[in-house]
Amino acid sequence: MQKLIDELEKNKDLSDEGLLALIGMPLTDIPNIGAAFWPGSLRASDKPPHSDVDRHADADPDRYLAKRADTVRRAHYGTNVYVRGLIEFTNHCKNNCYYCGIRRGNGSLTRYRLTKEEILSCTAAGFKLGFRTFVLQGGEDPYFTDTYICDIVSSIKEQHPDCALTLSIGEKDRASYQAFFDAGADRYLLRHETADDTHYARLHPPEMSLKNRMRCLYDLKEIGYQVGSGIMVGSPGQTPETILSDLRFLQKLDPDMIGIGPYLTHNNTPFANEKNGSLALTLRLLSLLRLLFPHALLPATTALGTIHPLGREMGLKCGANVLMPNLSPVDVRRLYALYENKICTGDESAQCRDCLETRVSSAGYQIVTARGDVKRKI
Ligand code: 5AD
Numbered sequence: 001m002q003k004l005i006d007e008l009e010k011n012k013d014l015s016d017e018g019l020l021a022l023i024g025m026p027l028t029d030i031p032n033i034g035a036a037f038w039p040g041s042l043r044a045s046d047k048p049p050h051s052d053v054d055r056h057a058d059a060d061p062d063r064y065l066a067k068r069a070d071t072v073r074r075a076h077y078g079t080n081v082y083v084r085g086l087i088e089f090t091n092h093c094k095n096n097c098y099y100c101g102i103r104r105g106n107g108s109l110t111r112y113r114l115t116k117e118e119i120l121s122c123t124a125a126g127f128k129l130g131f132r133t134f135v136l137q138g139g140e141d142p143y144f145t146d147t148y149i150c151d152i153v154s155s156i157k158e159q160h161p162d163c164a165l166t167l168s169i170g171e172k173d174r175a176s177y178q179a180f181f182d183a184g185a186d187r188y189l190l191r192h193e194t195a196d197d198t199h200y201a202r203l204h205p206p207e208m209s210l211k212n213r214m215r216c217l218y219d220l221k222e223i224g225y226q227v228g229s230g231i232m233v234g235s236p237g238q239t240p241e242t243i244l245s246d247l248r249f250l251q252k253l254d255p256d257m258i259g260i261g262p263y264l265t266h267n268n269t270p271f272a273n274e275k276n277g278s279l280a281l282t283l284r285l286l287s288l289l290r291l292l293f294p295h296a297l298l299p300a301t302t303a304l305g306t307i308h309p310l311g312r313e314m315g316l317k318c319g320a321n322v323l324m325p326n327l328s329p330v331d332v333r334r335l336y337a338l339y340e341n342k343i344c345t346g347d348e349s350a351q352c353r354d355c356l357e358t359r360v361s362s363a364g365y366q367i368v369t370a371r372g373d374v375k376r377k378i
């Protein structure tokens with residue numbers, strides 16, 4: 001396995017067989033020492049007492065992989081961690097994806113929308129806290145017409161011309177994407193969820209198609225957005241082969257950001273009885289992504305922080321370099337429930353920024369106040 005990992009690092013690519021072998025390795029139980037299990041960035045002071053984690057690191061393929069991923073991440077981004085302030089501005093959604101807690105079929109969810117003024121006060125507060133990127137995320141909510149979105153986008157850019165603005169509002173026509181871009185949006189996040197047709201149909205109702213999802217992603221790229229895509233790890237029906245096709249699709253799309261997190265089940269969805277995705281596989285895929293896409297922005301996602309209290313710290317050690325804390329008003333946070341037990345939804349989380357600062361430095365990295373644009377290949 002070490003040989004395969006070295007080859008992947010050197011060539012930033014590997015044969016299908018090689019990738020499948022790495023994806024399919026037996027999964028390790030991550031011991032409860034949490035972040036210290038991962039060797040890459042351990043500082044002497046972080047090591048558990050009498051630890052031999054470093055000495056034996058190379059013997060465990062996942063830890064070796066994490067070490068290589070961390071080395072590559074440091075070569076390109078040093079110890080910098082970029083933060084994006086996430087504003088979840090509507091939990092209304094016209095779609096009915098089988099995995100998602102805010103699907104239209106979930107009748108037991110209280111729905112909300114933030115006003116433009118509320119959104120602007122989130123960005124103003126976020127700016128004071130040092131955020132230089134804002135992500136407006138929401139369900140596919142027709143109440144927010146293109147004109148309204150453009151108005152919100154241009155108002156935010158007017159108030160914060162030095163900030164990047166990211167939209168994450170789902171599938172739209174090319175003309176809409178163009179209008180948002182012209183109004184000032186810089187980036188767009190749209191996970192492809194899976195690049196395998198059959199798997200896509202297992203996750204989505206028949207009115208949605210992988211073809212349209214891909215059309216959206218290519219439109220966004222052509223228009224000039226910095227694009228983010230990605231998958232859930234361990235979604236029902238996912239196999240090493242579908243993951244391989246995700247990696248191949250991502251190589252073709254060549255996005256600036258790749259977001260992955262474990263699939264987490266939600267009681268009021270058709271997938272209520274499905275199992276959660278795996279922490280260990282999510283971390284492994286993060287490291288593989290870092291070696292395949294050395295320059296990519298890779299978030300340690302909220303889902304990763306939800307499946308394990310130190311999930312995001314471990315994600316950083318396995319190659320991730322972005323965090324997306326919640327800037328939404330605390331009283332609506334629990335309503336943006338894509339999955340259960342989501343972190344940062346209680347009163348104590350009003351100050352995610354401070355909490356993150358401590359978490360990031362405990363893992364050996366530091367948050368920077370910057371837009372955090374992708375460092376493209378030279
Ligand atoms: N578990 C984990 N991630 C989820 N998402 C949606 N529902 C879930 C879930 N149950 C992810 C999807 C979507 C992103 C906004 O959140 O990948 O693209």
Ligand code: FES
Pocket residue numbers: 325343344348349351352353355356
């Ligand atoms: Fe939100 Fe810690 S990051 S409470």
